[in-house]
Amino acid sequence: MTRSPITRRHSLLALAGLTAFVAAPHAFAAARPHVEVWKSPSCGCCKDWIAHLQANGFDVTAFDTGNTDVRAQLGMPQQYGSCHTGRVAGYALEGHVPAREVHRLLKEKPSAVGLAVPAMPVGSPGMDGPEYGSRKDPYDVLLVQRDGKASVYQAYR
Template structure:
């Protein structure tokens, strides 16, 4: 059967469309299935290296981080978290406060469970916690707890309970 230029062009277009469709079907579902990044805002000192390390871990865990290099004490106070629960950086995600070196998995857990709480915190800067686990610590891992922080709306009392324990 002799192919006319029109028929040749039509067959070429069909073949091209089939190839493109095959390529898209193998590559795009993975992109379409990847979840959107969760926005998180972080307040920290501009010179804090462990905060930068924690931010990198959060980005790798699917968070879109906006950084405010203005320190975090004023924001921590504004968000209602007592200084006794403080650390070197304060974050806000999904309406929750995240204070300190909280593992990204616990932030995801918080957002999935949606407890009635102010947020979660890892007070201080425990060695071995996310961002405090670089080579300069020689593999040391101190035990720590991620605390669920609740606030009594009647009297503004803040209380905590263990959300996740890292004691092994």
């Protein structure tokens, strides 16, 4: 049986695609969003928040240089400040923002500065370790607008 040149070409292209997939499957996987985090070098809850992000599908690069200057550069008002500041896809992340809400932010793409969980509420990601027992304080994840105003993006009770 003789194959036509078109069939042979399609077979070769299919084989090349399969070979590329087997050789480098990570190239075909969806890219994990990358978060940059600025924090104090000695802050344990910041490290725990980073671990929370990594466990929930994010790649993270941390900078142990503090976060006050970066918070201002990203346009996050001081009143929403916390112990660490992140940046993902052009959005600021201030404090212990749950990964679930970061994924939602990236999906919805609102016109905003980013998300903030002001202060350090016990029970939020990174503030939920064994040293806090089973305590969980209610808190809000805020969507911070460019004019500095914020609205509740998600309430945790």
